[in-house]
Amino acid sequence: MQGKYVSKNIEKKWQEYWNKEALFRVKEDVRFPKFYCLEMFPYPSGRIHMGHVRNYVIGDVIARYKRMNGFNVLHPMGWDAFGLPAENAAIKHGVHPTKWTYENIDYMREQLKKLGLSYDWQREVATCDLGYYKWNQWFFLKMFEKGLAYRNASRVNWCPSCETVLANEQVIDGKCWRCDNVVTQKELEQWFLRITAYAEELLNLCDTLIGWPEKVIAMQKNWIGRSEGVEVNFKVAGIGEKIRIFTTRQDTIYGVTFISIAKSHPLVSELIKDRDIINKIELLSEDPEKKEGVFTGYYAINPLTGDNVPVWISNFVLREYGTGAIMAVPAHDQRDFDFAKKYNLPIKVVIVPENSYKLQVTSYKKTVTSYELRVTSKENSTNSLLKTRYSSLPLDSSLIAEAYEDEGILIDSGQFSGLSSKDARERIADFIEVKGFGKRAINYKVRDWGISRQRYWGTPIPIIYCEKCGVVPVPENMLPVILPKEVTITGKGANPLSTVIDFINTECPKCKKPAKRETDTMDTFVDSSWYFVAYCLKDRNALSVMRNELNENILDSSLITHHSSLSYWMPVDQYIGGIEHAVLHLLYSRFFTKVLRDIGLLNIAEPFQNLLTQGMVIKEGAKMSKSKGNVVDPDYLIEKYGADTVRLFCLFAAPPERDLEWSDQGVEGAYRFLNRLWGLVYKYREALDVKGKGGNTQIDASRLTPYALRLLRKTHQTIKKVTNDVERDYHFNTAIASLMELMNEAIAFDILEPGDERVLNFCIKNIILLLSPFAPHFAEELWANLGGQQSTLNEPWPRWDEEMVKEEEIELVVQINGKLRGKITIPVGLREEAIKEKAFQDLKVSDYIKGKSVKKVIVVKSRLVNIVTG
């Protein structure tokens, strides 16, 4: 054994050993429970960063821990390999995206191996592999068959910089999620996946995701955005048309004073012929902050009141949500209120705050947060109808400063006056349905997922356009539609694939006449929506599908025939990744899983049983980024300290879900810990043997000195603590802290008696095993040096003896009136009366209570005694 710890001398050696012994190879042995541990796969940008390191180290500890606890662990890694940066590299440096991507993958794979991560590389996938993206196309066809994939012309989010369409989820604060440029709107023919068909299930099953952070569930629910309300038809006066509106506040329907419809509502082009009005509509502001509208000249009839109300076109009404038309109630909706004020439209109050309904309302007066209802006269009104009391009031709308949007009691609302908002919503909805004015309806904020991208480096959408047959899906047996390699990427103008003549021109699968291919590719979020399923397949030689060549395509048959592998491994037991995917990737993956279930490939509804969202790695208070110049290079750190130190620091500095503040000195601290432990083992190298001398035989505690017993007890306590900390939300930081404590005690320990050696041996043996998931190379080296015959990964996780954990004597705190006044040492199991007696005997305590009357004495088992004096 070497006298000094030199990471370079051991890390490569153990990585080669693990590889040679195929130690990370997945075992599918039905006699043992399975554990699927997954970390979000990276985009192969070129090099890994500290965020990746943290993510993958956390996952690796879990995988190794579960392995040692007897699980068959599936712990795979792959590459989210399609996407824009590869195309940008092509534009900038003239390198083909294929070459650029696979070279990056090769480099990054080596980086991950250098960290000692326990991946089964035989299950590696890259989404740009032909054998992988073929399945994107297959799923697309299945969805097309079921009506879940459809084509639609619509206004879409367009990023002028990326020159591509973005899904709603990919627009953040009006900007592109990738390049941060302002997103504009554009009318395009797009392919959509009907995620809305699963909106209800996606929402309901949120409540089954008990292993997910509440924050993420809240974000998912919020994004799906379910609203319950009614759809009501308003007839347009004088013509046969109807305007169908959606509202959740049917309790305010008597307060409707106008109708607002979206610019692109179908009635607009149908009804508006006047050039003047059309021009005005086009001039409406794009800025939703500025409420603007144009009067159509038409009136609509409120079916409940019979009132004629003007129909306006408003810039703030969304075509895509609900029916694209709303009933406007300015008294009870701030947006309608602003609009009404601007165009001098009437404001009719129909809801008053609940606690004021017995009072007579004369005016609304604005206060800081709401209206105050001022009482000017009293009347004995207990039995009179609210309607008569309120309808005669001259409510001057100029006195109203803002809308009252809360719930309350209805006034001026016909037969519904006097009801609470809550009751009225039910009663009015019933009434509307009975009378045939409309029906109850549910709307979701989530939109169908637009997946068309006008880019090259992605999965070709398997559709052919034939003049005679129209939109024709590529038959299954003709998959994959191969992404052609010969292409010129300029980054400007048309979609790159539309310039590849050999690709576009094909024949119609139906009529065999010449036809043209779809030239858009799929959103790369499609790729990442099911990769966790691909990892479940066995007997796959990853390299054969790596090179984008047609031959051996192992994924080809396996996805369907290996059904049993899918049902064995799915769902993922533990998923780990950044919070930034709380909506996009996780929602899409949940959607895909449900579709795959309905196709018959999966027998589960939710893909991820437990989700851990790890915090960011920050330095000097900010997220690491090149522009801030605060990045830390993993390669440099591994070179300087070794992977085990880097791993240890990442795990020790903060619990996984919190942000991690990078500290160069903290890294030194982790390094020091390993060095001290090495030094300890080296000092006793002759005396220690993990396979004998108490290594695996029971130590007879009754024959030990109290001194040795203390170390033995501490060892058992530490095994318990480390195990519990890992089990309890993966709090590795406290687990490592307790290993440090134990090591400190072991260093202070001297072998005095013959039995002491066995205790120290037991202690050190367990420190090494407990440390092995965190610092695997280091643990392997020490283990082997102390006579270990096999990898620590194949050793069982240490077990503690509950009897040995218990102390024989404990220190008890004595409080007087809740304040700490003394400490007593008592044997465990001492009776309460005896404890009290002992507490009162304590000199300091008796001093304090001298001359005072004792009112009460509280004894908390193995914690404290609290004496309450008068």
Place this chain on the structure above:
RNA sequence: GCCGGAGUGGCGGAAUUGGUAGACGCAAGGGACUUAAAAUCCCUCGUCAGCAAUGGCGUGCCGGUUCGAGUCCGGCCUUCGGCACCA
């Protein structure tokens, strides 16, 4: 505006069920070893008073419940995320 976190020494953090606040680590200060430095080892380390024993105060702020509150309840403040014309 709505939803969700977080607030504890100089710093990262610990305190698992309401029961000794500050584990573990970093930094800092003092000492040992050394010709010297690095490394290593030992000691101190919330704050105020005190030579000390010890005592007062202390987990963002105000109040409450309790024998006892970092932890529970009510009301604020600060801060970080997410959503934001969704009718």
